[in-house]
Amino acid sequence: MSITQFLFYFLTVLALFSAVMVVVSKNPVHSVLWLISVFFAISGHYILLNAQFLAIVNIIVYAGAIMVLFLFVIMLMNLNASTEPQKNNWLKLAGIIAGGCFLMVLVSLVKQANELNNIAVTMGTGEIGLIKNLGKALFNDFVVPFEISSVLFLSAMVGAVVIGKKA
Amino acid sequence: MPIQYYIYLCLALFSIGIVGVLTRRNAIIVFMCIELMLNAVNLLLVAFSKVHNTMALAGDKTSMAGIEAQLFVFFIMVVAAAEVSVGLAIIVMMYRNVHSVDINFLNRLKN
Numbered sequence: 001m002s003i004t005q006f007l008f009y010f011l012t013v014l015a016l017f018s019a020v021m022v023v024v025s026k027n028p029v030h031s032v033l034w035l036i037s038v039f040f041a042i043s044g045h046y047i048l049l050n051a052q053f054l055a056i057v058n059i060i061v062y063a064g065a066i067m068v069l070f071l072f073v074i075m076l077m078n079l080n081a082s083t084e085p086q087k088n089n090w091l092k093l094a095g096i097i098a099g100g101c102f103l104m105v106l107v108s109l110v111k112q113a114n115e116l117n118n119i120a121v122t123m124g125t126g127e128i129g130l131i132k133n134l135g136k137a138l139f140n141d142f143v144v145p146f147e148i149s150s151v152l153f154l155s156a157m158v159g160a161v162v163i164g165k166k167a
Numbered sequence: 168m169p170i171q172y173y174i175y176l177c178l179a180l181f182s183i184g185i186v187g188v189l190t191r192r193n194a195i196i197v198f199m200c201i202e203l204m205l206n207a208v209n210l211l212l213v214a215f216s217k218v219h220n221t222m223a224l225a226g227d228k229t230s231m232a233g234i235e236a237q238l239f240v241f242f243i244m245v246v247a248a249a250e251v252s253v254g255l256a257i258i259v260m261m262y263r264n265v266h267s268v269d270i271n272f273l274n275r276l277k278n
Contacts, residue, residue, distance in 0.1 A: 005168070038180075045213075046210075051213050062247075073195065079195070084193060085193060091190070095186055095189030099182045102182055110174050120170065123168060128216065133234060134237060134238065137235075145242060156249035
């Protein structure tokens with residue numbers, strides 16, 4: 001087994017285990033920390049796919065900014081395991097069965113799709129994930145969406161302030 | 168790596184996110200599970216962009232096909248950041264009104 005394959009399996013197991021722990025943790029702070037671990041695993045996957053720009057953006061934006069925001073809010077509200085509202089067990093079971101059925105249907109669909117056979121993802125090579133090429137495409141072909149996203153950020157900022165202000 | 172492995176991984180992450188949304192009552196955890204589902208989709212988009220690029224490279228050695236998908240992922244992250252800021256503001260507002268983040272309190276909205 002090559003090192004790339006080993007890293008793929010390691011990151012996959014890490015991502016899945018951490019994702020399960022996000023859902024089952026009683027304490028919301030632990031959930032946030034496990035979610036950060038999921039994001040680092042996904043960033044590792046991006047690096048394996050040679051999407052370096054997205055890996056860095058994922059770490060900075062998700063694991064850095066968004067998760068700190070979540071942690072702030074949780075600590076502001078003083079949530080912990082004892083104040084955690086719980087659904088009754090039948091509803092939990094129904095949710096798990098529904099999610100499991102969804103997964104089963106889609107996995108069997110992918111298994112039957114012969115078009116996907118013999119298609120391999122090349123890892124560790126490729127130029128499209130590099131910052132130079134992405135930057136050229138972003139500022140040549142995608143300037144208008146880029147500018148619109150800045151307006152979106154401004155409106156989100158104003159919206160958050162308006163909602164958060166004591167009415 | 169066969170593309171199926173990536174599809175299975177992303178489906179599993181997405182399903183875990185769905186189970187989290189369905190089984191938890193804490194609004195913040197539900198919100199985090201939605202982020203998890205967004206990230207699963209992002210990973211699948213990047214994997215397929217690599218497949219597209221590899222196929223295009225067979226014909227043209229300097230092809231940049233597939234770069235749109237990676238920019239799409241970038242824009243998804245931008246929108247997710249905006250969404251999180253507004254969503255957490257709404258959750259803080261809800262906590263201020265009912266002193267709980269239990270999503271069952273939200274059914275008061277229907278009257």
